Amino acid sequence: MGAYEVGRLIFDLRKDEHLAEEFRANRDGVLERYRLTQEEKKAIRNKDVKFIYQLGVNPYLIIGAGGCLGLSRVELILALADAGPHPTERTTTYPGPSPAVTEQLKKMAAGAGPAHPSQMKPSGGRRTT
Amino acid sequence: MGEIAIAATVSHAPGITGFRAAAGAQGDRYYAGMAKLREAFEGAKPDVVLEIYDDHFTNFYVDNMPAICVGVGASHFGPAEEESFLKIQRRDVPGHPEPAWSLVREAFNSGFDLSISHKLLLDHGSMVPLHFVTPSMNVPVVPIIVNDVIEPMPLPTRVYELGKLIRNVIARRPKGERVALLGTGGISHWVGTPEMGRIDKDFDEWFLETAEKGKGRKLAALTPEELGKHGNGAHELRNWIAVYGAIGDRRGEIATYEAPIPWCCGCGAIIYRM
Numbered sequence: 001m002g003a004y005e006v007g008r009l010i011f012d013l014r015k016d017e018h019l020a021e022e023f024r025a026n027r028d029g030v031l032e033r034y035r036l037t038q039e040e041k042k043a044i045r046n047k048d049v050k051f052i053y054q055l056g057v058n059p060y061l062i063i064g065a066g067g068c069l070g071l072s073r074v075e076l077i078l079a080l081a082d083a084g085p086h087p088t089e090r091t092t093t094y095p096g097p098s099p100a101v102t103e104q105l106k107k108m109a110a111g112a113g114p115a116h117p118s119q120m121k122p123s124g125g126r127r128t129t
Numbered sequence: 130m131g132e133i134a135i136a137a138t139v140s141h142a143p144g145i146t147g148f149r150a151a152a153g154a155q156g157d158r159y160y161a162g163m164a165k166l167r168e169a170f171e172g173a174k175p176d177v178v179l180e181i182y183d184d185h186f187t188n189f190y191v192d193n194m195p196a197i198c199v200g201v202g203a204s205h206f207g208p209a210e211e212e213s214f215l216k217i218q219r220r221d222v223p224g225h226p227e228p229a230w231s232l233v234r235e236a237f238n239s240g241f242d243l244s245i246s247h248k249l250l251l252d253h254g255s256m257v258p259l260h261f262v263t264p265s266m267n268v269p270v271v272p273i274i275v276n277d278v279i280e281p282m283p284l285p286t287r288v289y290e291l292g293k294l295i296r297n298v299i300a301r302r303p304k305g306e307r308v309a310l311l312g313t314g315g316i317s318h319w320v321g322t323p324e325m326g327r328i329d330k331d332f333d334e335w336f337l338e339t340a341e342k343g344k345g346r347k348l349a350a351l352t353p354e355e356l357g358k359h360g361n362g363a364h365e366l367r368n369w370i371a372v373y374g375a376i377g378d379r380r381g382e383i384a385t386y387e388a389p390i391p392w393c394c395g396c397g398a399i400i401y402r403m
Contacts, residue, residue, distance in 0.1 A: 004191065011190045014209075059321030059361055060185045060278050077393075080323045089280060092357035092364070094324060101326035104390050108151075 001037045003056035003088070006044075009034050010061045013068045023068060047071055049079050056088045074109045078102070131228075131302030135173035136310040136376050136401040137166055137262070137384075138340065138369035141182065142318070143253040144392030146216045146260055151391035159396060162385020163261045169400050170262040175309035177225045178263065178270045179232075179295060181288075181368045182254040182313040183277035188246065195244035196283050197291065199236075200272035201229040207251025215253055217260050222251060225269035228302060232271070235298045241291070249274070254365075258313045268309070275371065277314065277364040282353060288367045289349035292374020299375075312372035314365025316386075318394035322361060328388040329359045333395035336366065340399055343380040345373020362394065376401055 009031075013020050023030045031041050043051040047069045053062050066076045081102065085094035149156045187209045189195060202224045208217050236243045249272055251259075259266065275291075276282050283291075299308050316336055317329035339347055349370045356363045379401050386397035 008190065008192075011186055014186070053321075058186070058191075058279050059319075061321070063321035063325070064186065077323075077325045080321075080325070083323050086322060086361075089361060091280060091282075091353040092319075092322075092361040093354075093359075094319075094322060095327070097323045097325075098327040101390055105326055108391065 001035055001040060003058075005035050006040055006052055006055060007057045007061050009036070009044075010057065010065045010068060014064055020068075044069065047079075049076055050083045053080060053083045054087060056086075059086060059089065072109070074105050078105055078109060130304055131299045131306035131308055133296070133299055133376065133403045134175045134307035134309055135170055135403055136372050136379070136381075137170070137398060138312040138372050139166065139258045139261075139398040140315055140394060140396035141254045141257040141313040142392045142394035142396055143210065143215055143257065144389070144394065145396060146257050147214055148391055149216075152387070152389035155387040155389040159385050159387045159389075162398060165384045166398055166400050167262055169402060170309060173307065173309060173402075175268055175307045177228055177306070178259070178268050178309045178311055179228070179273060180255055180259070180270055180311040180313065181273045181275060181371045182258075182311075183365050183368060184274045185252050185254060185278060187250050187252040188274070189276075191279060194276055194279065195274070196276050197288075198244040198246050198274040199229055199233055200224060200249040200274070201226050201233060201245050202247045202249065205249045205251050205270065205272060208256035209250045209252040215256070217256050220266060222259070222266050223269040225271050228298070228306070228308070229271045231302060232273075232295065232298045235301070236294060239294065241294060254313055258311055262309075262311070273371075275367055277367050282364055283367065284353065285349050285351055285356070285367055285370050288371040289346070289374035292371040292376075295371070296375040296377075310372050310375055312368040312370070314368045315363055316366065316395040316397055317359035318362035319360040320362050320393070324360065326390050326393045327360070328390070328395040330388050330395060332359045332363075333386065333388070333397060337383050337386060337397050337399060340369065340373065341381050341383050343378040345370060345376070345378070348373060376403070379403065
């Protein structure tokens with residue numbers, strides 16, 4: 001449970017194309033293999049990126065979670081609008097979203113902005129490292 | 130005695146290659162500026178690129194997070210991201226174990242115990258800049274990964290020292306070996322937070338002008354909190370500071386700066402002709 005385990009799931013899904021494929025086919029089966037609370041599993045099923053961010057998952061994994069949550073990049077950023085400062089990354093300042101940026105992102109969302117893949121697949125199923 | 134053939138500090142936002150069209154005229158100007166960098170890079174005829182960047186949870190998770198990791202492998206693979214996203218072809222990228230091990234040995238002999246990796250998956254942090262300067266990936270690359278993504282991160286002063294170490298290593302390399310130094314990331318940006326898309330143009334301009342004048346030592350004195358005022362993404366400027374440690378007070382030339390909201394990043398590049 002917690003930021004480590006949820007972050008681990010996101011990291012693994014990005015790294016391992018076979019796991020990502022299995023997740024698409026049998027999400028609950030994969031979720032069972034991670035030590036997640038019912039609340040955490042529910043957040044993943046409900047695309048609740050704000051919950052995952054407030055849990056303390058690192059923001060670079062948050063932006064990378066779009067694919068597994070089923071959110072486009074722009075949808076994900078807008079869903080974080082009132083998520084507040086990150087709870088554990090304290091050397092950064094969080095002034096809140098810029099209204100001009102939010103306006104532009106909303107326009108992009110209306111025109112279907114580019115998605116952000118959650119998994120980074122090695123090509124052709126061959127191991128790359 | 131080896132030499133630094135050219136140095137550059139450049140942004141690596143995935144939007145630069147992944148969503149070029151979304152940035153319109155800003156994107157066109159950015160690409161025109163990067164063409165200048167490519168020309169300078171090719172003219173410098175480097176034998177190897179030492180590329181300092183940060184891994185975005187591609188290779189490393191917090192079960193084991195290196196502060197600084199040198200890729201000593203004979204080859205790497207990249208980009209990690211899908212071609213449909215980053216618009217860069219996936220392929221093997223040649224490494225260069227000899228200078229990589231020179232760096233590692235010299236580091237350990239001087240009390241700088243780095244991590245090493247024999248096989249790295251290169252993400253946008255590495256591949257976007259390489260795509261501009263060496264698109265056919267025919268110059269071997271030594272990736273040097275600095276943790277700029279999760280606390281604790283090495284201090285800017287520490288990575289400046291890494292830069293000095295790199296300069297000393299290059300000086301002891303075989304006569305005529307030409308090294309290109311790349312430091313990538315930044316400039317102001319927030320990633321994966323409510324602020325994403327916000328850009329601090331004033332800070333970006335100040336940082337670029339200070340670096341262009343060869344005052345990298347001043348930038349190395351910035352605290353983590355001072356960098357973090359301009360986004361969690363601004364922590365990546367440690368990678369630029371490492372290059373400044375290697376080139377000292379050398380002056381450069383700002384090749385480009387643009388702040389396109391669709392790229393969610395203040396993006397710029399400085400060329401140091403050596």
